[in-house]
Amino acid sequence: MLMYLIGLNVQGGRIQASIPRSIFNKYGNSVEEFKMYIISNFIVQDKRIKTLAAQHKWTLTFSIRTVVELVEEPNFPLNQFRFINISELLTADTIDGSQLIDIIVEIVGKEEPREVTPQGGRPTKRLALKIQDVEKNTIEAVLFGDMVEQIQPHLKDGRVEPLIVVLQFFIAHRWKGEVISGPQ
Incomplete structure (x- = not known):
């Protein structure tokens, strides 16, 4: 079966x-x-x-x-996914920064995490990633706070298999002419 x-x-x-x-x-x-x-x-x-x-x-x-x-007791709503392809972001005339997107990607590059302090906020960790879909389109994604801590163990050097992740509830933006994505 x-x-x-x-x-x-x-x-x-x-x-x-x-x-x-x-x-x-x-x-x-x-x-x-x-x-x-x-x-x-x-x-x-x-x-x-x-x-x-x-x-x-x-x-x-x-x-x-x-x-x-x-997951016995989910602490977030069981929302449906809204999967998109990176090519949709790269070819869009405008990007609606209020839409939450979901995407399946491979992490193909990363920077070292660093401490940042948002204006008027408290210090948090920031991690920039280079992500790629199965069609080999790439963009950058930025994770903050707890998300950095959650993904760190999976980003170890010497990993043999590709690291495939499903990013849910992300917002896409254009920065310096490039499309970037980050969590809501």
Whole structure:
């Protein structure tokens, strides 16, 4: 049995995740509808099977190394994703800085974290990342505060596999003619 999972965005757009037949017994009973999970070590692929349920070009595929953890008490709303491609940001005439976006990317570069103090605020950490989508489009993303601490362990040197992340609730801006993204 091959299992397909569908995630929705606020505009009704969907992205598909699949559990291959060969590893279904490992994951098939651990994923339930209307539950929230932290899923890591999955594969992002060009979708081979076009379905009406998910028109998105990419699919998330479980592997034998995929880890699925149930989030017992989510402390944030179970909002739908609004996935976009970096190419949409790069080709946009204007960028609406009030829209929250979600994006699946690989982290391909980073600066060292540094302390910053926003005007009238308290000191926090800042981390600039270079992110790339599966079409090889790149932009910069900036993380602040707790997000820097959360991602640091995954950015260790010597990592063999690419670091794929889903960034949710980000705002895109143009700065010095370049598109950058940061958390809301």
